[in-house]
Amino acid sequence: MKVEEKAKNTQPVECEAPNMQDSSDGLLKYLIIGILFGGIFVKAEIISWFRIQEMFRLQSFFMYGVIGSAILVGIISIQLIKKFNIKTIKGEVINIPKKEFRKGQIIGGFIFGLGWALTGACPGPLFAQIGSGFTVILVTLVSAIAGTWVYGKFSDKLPN
Amino acid sequence: MEQFIEWITQPWPWYVAGPLIGLTVPILLIVGNKSFGISSSLRHVCAMCVPANIPFFTYNWKKEMWNIAFVVGVLLGGFLATTFLSNPDTIVVAEATQQDLAALGITDYSQLLPAEIFNWENLFTAKGLLFFVIGGFMVGFGTRYAGGCTSGHAIMGISSLQWPSLVATIFFMIGGFLMTHVFLGPLMKMVGF
Numbered sequence: 001m002k003v004e005e006k007a008k009n010t011q012p013v014e015c016e017a018p019n020m021q022d023s024s025d026g027l028l029k030y031l032i033i034g035i036l037f038g039g040i041f042v043k044a045e046i047i048s049w050f051r052i053q054e055m056f057r058l059q060s061f062f063m064y065g066v067i068g069s070a071i072l073v074g075i076i077s078i079q080l081i082k083k084f085n086i087k088t089i090k091g092e093v094i095n096i097p098k099k100e101f102r103k104g105q106i107i108g109g110f111i112f113g114l115g116w117a118l119t120g121a122c123p124g125p126l127f128a129q130i131g132s133g134f135t136v137i138l139v140t141l142v143s144a145i146a147g148t149w150v151y152g153k154f155s156d157k158l159p160n
Numbered sequence: 161m162e163q164f165i166e167w168i169t170q171p172w173p174w175y176v177a178g179p180l181i182g183l184t185v186p187i188l189l190i191v192g193n194k195s196f197g198i199s200s201s202l203r204h205v206c207a208m209c210v211p212a213n214i215p216f217f218t219y220n221w222k223k224e225m226w227n228i229a230f231v232v233g234v235l236l237g238g239f240l241a242t243t244f245l246s247n248p249d250t251i252v253v254a255e256a257t258q259q260d261l262a263a264l265g266i267t268d269y270s271q272l273l274p275a276e277i278f279n280w281e282n283l284f285t286a287k288g289l290l291f292f293v294i295g296g297f298m299v300g301f302g303t304r305y306a307g308g309c310t311s312g313h314a315i316m317g318i319s320s321l322q323w324p325s326l327v328a329t330i331f332f333m334i335g336g337f338l339m340t341h342v343f344l345g346p347l348m349k350m351v352g353f
Binding site (some may be wrong): 028029031032033034036038039040043044046047048049050052057059062063065068070072074077078080081086088092094095097098099100101102104105106107109111114118119120124128129130131134139140141142144147148149150152153 | 191232241257271290314317323329
């Protein structure tokens with residue numbers, strides 16, 4: 001049991017989206033998808049600290065509309081992929097890693113929520129904010145990377 | 161053409177932005193069997209730069225470079241949209257939010273982020289410590305502990321009907337509500353707003 005647990009801890013946690021299927025992929029297409037995605041963030045002002053404040057103060061429907069409709073489109077898309085057995089452009093079967101429940105989703109989720117309301121940004125908008133010229137957010141990003149590192153360092157000592 | 165430019169420089173409504181963001185899920189799956197997620201990129205940066213023999217960071221990050229390309233794209237997209245398609249008018253924020261924020265000392269709506277908080281002069285002050293250093297740390301620590309952020313859990317996870325992601329999302333929101341309604345006021349007072 002002990003050995004097994006140790007082995008488990010040395011592997012990346014399985015809900016980290018282990019997209020290890022192919023490495024030979026060109027990166028350009030992901031860059032382009034990212035550009036479009038970042039553009040949407042800016043154009044819909046999702047990167048705005050004010051929008052996040054409106055959301056957590058329940059004073060605007062905007063962010064609920066964004067996240068809700070994104071989820072709706074995501075659900076329909078994945079159902080269609082499953083129903084019609086749609087493959088990737090390379091003909092692979094589409095694989096969606098299962099997310100196992102861990103205490104981290106509660107404790108970590110809560111800590112992230114606190115930070116989200118302060119910074120007004122989840123990780124995606126952080127990158128778009130920097131691109132938009134808010135260069136001081138580089139500090140926030142470095143700090144977020146440091147937070148990730150500290151989690152990794154102590155992950156086996158935290159309740160999981 | 162002029163009308164198009166006027167339309168595209170306006171802020172986009174939620175029913176345009178939301179579905180487009182949602183489409184990222186099937187696009188990444190079909191293009192390369194990738195699960196949408198952004199906070200993992202922070203982990204890959206750790207694995208690339210300072211793995212320090214920590215098991216959590218010793219994996220083949222080269223296979224995850226797509227995620228880094230994606231977030232570099234997000235940064236570039238932010239730059240391009242701001243440079244070429246930016247909205248000439250100031251941001252419209254709910255009246256009630258403006259009143260609440262005025263009580264906290266935030267009144268500058270000339271940019272998407274309040275200039276009172278997000279500027280380099282604040283870096284080595286208590287304000288900077290709270291909003292950049294502590295805020296950023298909680299975002300990085302919390303998302304990794306939770307195994308994902310708004311994209312990986314709230315959008316990708318719930319879209320694939322995985323209940324642990326719904327739990328994570330509920331706790332993102334609880335943390336956010338608590339910070340906004342309970343801690344933010346006293347904290348901002350403490351750091352000198």
